[in-house]
Amino acid sequence: MNLDFTPEENAFREEVRAFIKGNYPASLRAAQDAGGQLSKENYLAWHKVLAKQGWVAPSWPKELGGTGWTPTQKYIWSEELARADALPVLPFGVSMLAPVLYTFGTDEQKKRFLPGIYNGDVWWCQGYSEPGAGSDLASLKTKAERVTADDGKEYYIVNGQKTWTTLGQYADWGFFLVRTDPDAKPQAGISFLLIDMTSPGVSVRPIITLEGGHEVNDVFLDNVKVPVENRIYEENKGWTCAKALLAHERSGIAGVARSKRGLEKLRSMASTERSDAGGSLLSDAFFRRKVAELEIDLTALEFTELRTLAGESSGKGPGPESSILKIKGTEIQQRIQELALEAVGHYGAPFLRDLGHNAQIGPDYAEGLAGAMFNGRKTSIYGGSNEIQRNIIAKMVLGL
């Protein structure tokens, strides 16, 4: 047991910190500072820089473009990204689809799809949830019927509706769970399909969320023709892919480095804000206690994550314990957002989204805090709600 970083690890930290500082796109920084919706170009600018450097997908196998970093190096990397307020690399291609592809895909599929993911040339989106299939994902109804077309090739004809598709408005391709055997047990009749979003019959409709943003979408599939070679893994074995993907989705969700950065910002805000007595808000007995409790909870989460990482490096994959990271990680993120909103008092109320960042109502750090807090409620819902995560722990860890 020890917590020290080696001199090599410290040197690594210096290296990545300098790289981020020297290469983070100025246009993206400006767009982030301005607040509001980021463009597709904004999202991709940083991705392309990292792809060029070879750091866009640290976790992939080395031969496919991974960095071969140790878990400690990956941990340092995520800390430095958070410290710099760098935009996270979009997860859909790099960390959600790619592991499915390199675990279950054919060589041809890997060759066809992994480079576009790596380089950011192809934007991927996820088609999992449906209006009637959320927590109970296996009850999904989107139907894919296999037919032989006039050209003699085999296709799936896909019909149905997907929902909560994040940033689907920018997507070139999507990975979808569809039902290929309506008579099998729910989990047994599902296949994993890659669908070109420009295919005839695909339409994307925005869902506006309560803070006013456009992040998620409905995706309608109306007689969409998908070549059979776009199926990953065996027909009716898509649930195996989905489960692997969800475990990956959960392991990144703790967001410890981001929460540390959030707490730093909270402390800085609370030392500028005044308490009722006129001192800094951070000197207010009630407020400082809440900050302290949050820091302690975050430390507990950090060490739980480090234990999980250590387990991974000794060969254990992310198991159902990662549900702990999801539950605690999202609860902590939400509490930081609540406290930040609380810290700015009256200036949590202005809604400046449509007025632009030049509106300058109240302190600049107050802008968007309410929206972030409202939007942040999604984290305990998505990726398997926190109630579902507790079911997973009860069943898989405690054996209840």
Place this chain on the structure above:
Amino acid sequence: MDFNFTDEQSMLRDTVASYLADHYAFDQRRAMLGKEPGWSPSIWKAFAEELGILGAPFSEEAGGLGGGPVENMIVMEEMGKALVVEPYLGTVVIGGGFLKHSGHAQASDLIGQIIAGEAIFAFAYAEPQGRYNLADLKTTARKDGGSWVLNGAKAVVIGAPYATHLIVTARTAGGQRDAQGVSAFIVPKGAAGVTTRDYPTVDGFRASEVTLENVKLDAGALIGPADHALPLIEKVVDEALAATCAEACGVLRKLHEGTLDYTRQRKQFGQPIANFQVLQHRMVDMFIQVEQSISMTYMAAIKVADDAERAKACAAAKVQIGKACKFVGQNAIQLHGGMGMTDEMAIGHYFKRATMIESAFGSTDHHLARYEFLSLGQAA
């Protein structure tokens, strides 16, 4: 002991509820908020003329319905259920409160105008540095012969864009946070030197940053005693707190009912999700929070008229309400799942209002500290 409403009070509730059901449905509200001016003068006119509710807490001699805090509670709870943005709180409760309690020379005139729907008030008390301390004032008012001259900046004045009058708190003597030296003024919004920067709030209201630059007012602008207005301000803010608690009860009831309805309809794993015990217990805990909030709101409405008990009662009620708004609001979204995150469902809009009520007229921490002080005295 009697927690029943009189026939008149029940009628008042029914009148407001049925009007709002017809004219303030979720979609009607949303369409109205989406365009300028962001509130409905015609609904306000109907409140005055058709419903007559703008006189609810005023005496019959003044042209009102002869009610008081209980009538405000009834109206505000119904406003909460419909998420009404029209300024009953700022005008009738706060503006009317200052006028009633101050014995101001123009009180009966202005109260008449309030009841008729002509005078609309907004309360400019907060300042950028002051947090929830009502005495933390950098805005100054100085005597200039027979006039007052006001200078300063007021923060997030809810309802100012629709107001005809502002009640402005200002320092006339003493240091920045002294209890002594605080005064209040009625400032016509059109007075020379008053400028506003208007914006929407996250929960659908409109507010302004108000700047006062050498605003010259005649002697009659002073409302309440010069230098010693803090007790009056605290009394009116407590009345506003009691009314806001009532509004919150309306919001909380809707959050809870909406969640019950949704979980009964929403099916996953082959059954309504309301069947799952973990969700049942959550909804029971929400229900308990709603009931405790209603109880504390009744308590505050009764005790707000008693100067000896008022402050402690209102602080306690706001602590309960603040906690309930957080718990019930957040869990309502959680139990709606993704649907709770959408702008098209009403539940998110109730959640946003509940979140803003948490900090209205002082956060939970503010009122907990206030309660501690009032109940336990200064810490040793």
